[in-house]
Amino acid sequence: MSRKPFVPDPRFTKLFPDVSGNTVNGLGETEVRRPSPFFWHPPSKHKFGALQKEVIDYQRVSPAIREHFSHEAPRGPKPIERAPVEVQRPAEEWSSQIKAFALAHEGDLVGITPMSEAYLYEGYELPHRWLIMIGVSMDHDELSQAPSTYENPAAAVEVARQYNRASRVCRELCNYILAQGFEATPWPGPFASALNMIPAAIAAGLGQLGKHGSMINRTWGSSFRLSAVSTDLPLVADGRDDFGSEDFCTRCQICTKACPPGALSDDKRMVRGVEKWYVDFDKCIPYFGEAMGCAICLAVCPWSKPGTAPRLAGKMLKRRERKSQP
Ligand code: SF4
Numbered sequence: 001m002s003r004k005p006f007v008p009d010p011r012f013t014k015l016f017p018d019v020s021g022n023t024v025n026g027l028g029e030t031e032v033r034r035p036s037p038f039f040w041h042p043p044s045k046h047k048f049g050a051l052q053k054e055v056i057d058y059q060r061v062s063p064a065i066r067e068h069f070s071h072e073a074p075r076g077p078k079p080i081e082r083a084p085v086e087v088q089r090p091a092e093e094w095s096s097q098i099k100a101f102a103l104a105h106e107g108d109l110v111g112i113t114p115m116s117e118a119y120l121y122e123g124y125e126l127p128h129r130w131l132i133m134i135g136v137s138m139d140h141d142e143l144s145q146a147p148s149t150y151e152n153p154a155a156a157v158e159v160a161r162q163y164n165r166a167s168r169v170c171r172e173l174c175n176y177i178l179a180q181g182f183e184a185t186p187w188p189g190p191f192a193s194a195l196n197m198i199p200a201a202i203a204a205g206l207g208q209l210g211k212h213g214s215m216i217n218r219t220w221g222s223s224f225r226l227s228a229v230s231t232d233l234p235l236v237a238d239g240r241d242d243f244g245s246e247d248f249c250t251r252c253q254i255c256t257k258a259c260p261p262g263a264l265s266d267d268k269r270m271v272r273g274v275e276k277w278y279v280d281f282d283k284c285i286p287y288f289g290e291a292m293g294c295a296i297c298l299a300v301c302p303w304s305k306p307g308t309a310p311r312l313a314g315k316m317l318k319r320r321e322r323k324s325q326p
């Protein structure tokens with residue numbers, strides 16, 4: 001059945017600046033460089049500020065969404081004073097301890113990667129040596145109600161609710177580290193700041209990049225949100241987790257076919273010197289705005305269906321093992 005073509009609402013398209021979002025993102029550039037501050041950064045830092053404001057204002061018309069993004073929403077404690085003396089422990093011990101702490105304080109995923117310039121937007125510097133990446137799962141029944149509307153904003157509310165949970169985890173963990181005498185800064189979403197979280201979360205072993213431009217985790221699929229803590233606490237890095245979702249994506253077209261404005265492509269694109277799956281920003285954002293954050297591509301991804309990701313990961317790893325046998 002052919003899909004009715006999506007016609008973008010001028011409410012959003014009229015606010016596009018005189019530059020493509022794909023150009024700002026470095027689509028087609030062959031040199032490796034840091035990403036430019038863009039959507040979800042302070043409007044003064046990029047040319048899409050007016051469009052970003054309209055997307056946010058349109059979402060906040062819904063009282064349920066507004067409530068979850070309000071200043072009263074439960075987003076965790078403020079940073080405490082750093083303790084004057086550092087508690088000395090081996091890096092392995094600290095790593096186990098901070099993971100146990102994050103998982104005991106509402107986190108579902110946690111991984112560690114060394115800080116790299118590659119994870120920082122242009123114009124930002126961070127003095128810390130480590131990034132602790134955190135993931136919190138979303139309720140798939142709520143997410144599956146995407147696209148959100150004023151009458152049924154369930155998916156958008158779930159996204160906001162889980163961003164608040166991710167915020168609580170990183171703020172609690174940050175204070176735990178400060179209480180041990182080490183520097184730490186929490187990085188909650190959804191608004192971006194210094195950190196480009198997806199590449200850091202991939203390096204920390206939280207999952208792989210999917211064709212929909214978001215991550216796929218071997219337990220939660222694409223049904224999770226990120227936050228982070230940067231710190232000087234001595235830690236041990238986790239490795240990447242390759243469980244075969246890249247191969248799966250190569251053969252799957254569920255998200256490309258489900259995306260109403262056709263913003264996803266079956267082919268990888270060159271972006272700032274790296275070939276990867278890419279979301280066409282200019283096509284996605286008007287629909288994203290109208291659908292209050294959209295998330296259709298995350299909801300339809302087969303890895304996101306509860307209980308499916310571990311099974312698919314097992315299948316993909318077995319297939320790889322069979323192929324590697326002589
Ligand atoms: S829907 Fe299919 S192609 Fe898209 S990210 Fe999920 S597995 Fe990959």
Ligand code: SF4
Binds near residue numbers: 212259261279
């Ligand atoms: S968020 Fe919506 S519009 Fe954007 S790529 Fe995903 S499905 Fe397409």
